[in-house]
Amino acid sequence: MSDKVTNIVLVGVGGQGILLAAEILSETFMLAGFDVKKSEIHGMSQRGGSVVSHVRYGKEVFSPMVPEGDGDILFGFELMESYRHLSLLKPGGTVVVNDLCIAPPSVLIGQEQYPADMALKIQDLFPDCLLVDGQNLAIQAGNARAANTVLLGAVSKRLDIEEKYWVEAIEKMVPKKALEVNLKAFQMGRGLK
């Protein structure tokens, strides 16, 4: 096992299932035999605010926070929030992002506009960017709320961890009644090129 620590930053909007996705990531890495640390801020952010979670794994992890400019993968659930946090990513880093816009309060009330061309701007800065139609794929899998698992599947393909650990983690963390849909959603995401 190399000494290198892999850094993943998850970003999105409160209520999108970001924290569960971060839990599944952490669980997977632990099952695969790594040291893992995960950090997040919740509390007020649950109510539609911006949510950021950091997950780091490797032989030995110290800080639970990804150092600025040291992120390997930005795992985004919403376009503007992904763009906002690009400074956490290292040059040449990978982006896996949900093709979805959620308007913040100032946009909802018509004071500001949702910035245009977020996906293009992300791809401009980070050519290794996969845009995922998470919502539609989740509906195909059987539940619109499984978009986070579709995205997780897409991220899993970019990490060198055996598939069985992912499945084991999902089986442990996802409620029984939603398990089938989530496993299907995960495979759909994993199948994306």
Add this chain to the structure above:
Amino acid sequence: MKEILSGNEAIARGAYEAGVKVACAYPGTPSTEILENTVRYKEIDSSWATNEKVALEVGIGASFVGARSLVTMKHVGVNVAADPLFTLSYTGVNGGLVLVCADDPELHSSQDEQDSRNYAKFVKIPMLEPSDSQECLDFTRLAYEISEKYDTPVMLRTTTRISHSKSVVTFGERIGAVKEPKLERNPAKFVMLPGNARGRHYVVEDRTLQLSKDGVSLPINRVEMRGTKMGVITAGISYQHVREALPEASVLKLGMVHPLPFDLIREFASKVDKLYVVEELDPFIEDQVKAIGIPVIGKEIIPICGELTPGRVRKAFGLPENASSTVEKLPGRPPNMCPGCPHRGVFYTLKQLNAYVSGDIGCYTLGFMPPLSAMDTCVCMGASIGMATGAAKVLPPEERKKVVAVIGDSTFLHTGINGLMDMVYNKGAATVIILDNRITAMTGRQENPGSGHTLMNDPTNEVNFELLCKAIGVKNVRTINPLDLDECRTAIAEEMERPETSVIITDKPCVLIKREGVFKPGAPLQVVDDACAGCRACLKIGCPAIEWIPSSGKKGKAHIDPLLCNGCDVCSQLCKFSAIKEAK
């Protein structure tokens, strides 16, 4: 067994393993999940107290009759609990007592950034500070041993990045031989009238000296020698950032941050060429190291405000920063009240009536945000009513009418009720609105004495707010439906006119309430395009389900997201064109 646990989950596990019998708390981010996890262990009686002072008093009572007890709170909660805490330092304990205090550097969800290490020094009790989840578990167990060995309460301090970070933890067993609680009378130790307390003060001072000496050989205070050029004294989460940013530095990692092991610090200082202290918030370690005559570099380079990160530590030591992308300025994304939140209409009405709103701490603090922009003050839990009394005392009569205090159900029971008694007793003239949404919502929907359920999920007595207010002397008490804007406006306007104390209670539940059948969503609403005149009246309540579509129609039109709307109907009451109807 290995699991990934948050710091809070690990503390709960540690308390279980240490044989704790009673756990009591008032919820507060980032400490809340500790009790939400002790409740998983049937051996521990876990409960929410009405406030932190009461929580500590419950813990003290259990300790005095011999049981190990756990009390948890956030940093500002310690201010509420400070009164019994100072004297508990004098009495000491019988069964071990650990007070977990969760600080919030960077104020992720707090009203100030206080450094609770100062409390440990002020109160003169030991404080342990873990730096990951495994240490959260281990230090909790150790804290009980120290508590009983040195006859003292022990504070365990965490910070947000410890409480809410997860790392891998190995479990231990619950210890077998914890002594059984029984009544043992010892008034000389447990009755702190001046004659007894004078003697106990000497005990406290000796204890601190002894702990400082013993701390030298305590394994949680350890030296990690790597080279002699640079030595760093650090603790808690800062230790992890130091290891990340300065891998070559020698480190004195302190697990006990009060009292400090001065001999160990002297020895470490003598081994390195240059000595630094890396700590968040106050120069707590730094000042004490300087006071024993050891030169050290600390707050000259380490920021005093906000939390540290690996990047901030690198910057402080002049190391090159990582290259990173810069992005254009974006609209912010602040938190917002939920669609259907029963507080929204009340704040809209208060704004319309030009009320001076004396605010409190809870979801409804978000009434401050635009477009509602209807909160003028907010200081601490339970303060809104007292502040309203003070403002009304000094304002001229026309202005006095505008003073309205708002407070939630849990906050009212926390310390607001004292303010209301004071207002009535001292003939205060202000309107108080108790926003009773049947739950402690902001911290994640915990039960409280107004909701009728315990933390262990047993049905229990439910406080009747109307009768309670009448019993303490409020003559004008009325209950309203906060989702009916006409009713809100009439009630609040009438009570604002009244030259004496009045209380308005709102009676609709939180939309996120977990217990089934309490919140019943209505059918989603929709905007009838042809009828929408683009007047934007519905946008004034700032509901996340309503979006302005500038490109629709001549002036733009509103759109309601059917997935977010739960039919509270407040927006349709604002629409003069009857354009908002139940979706078909």
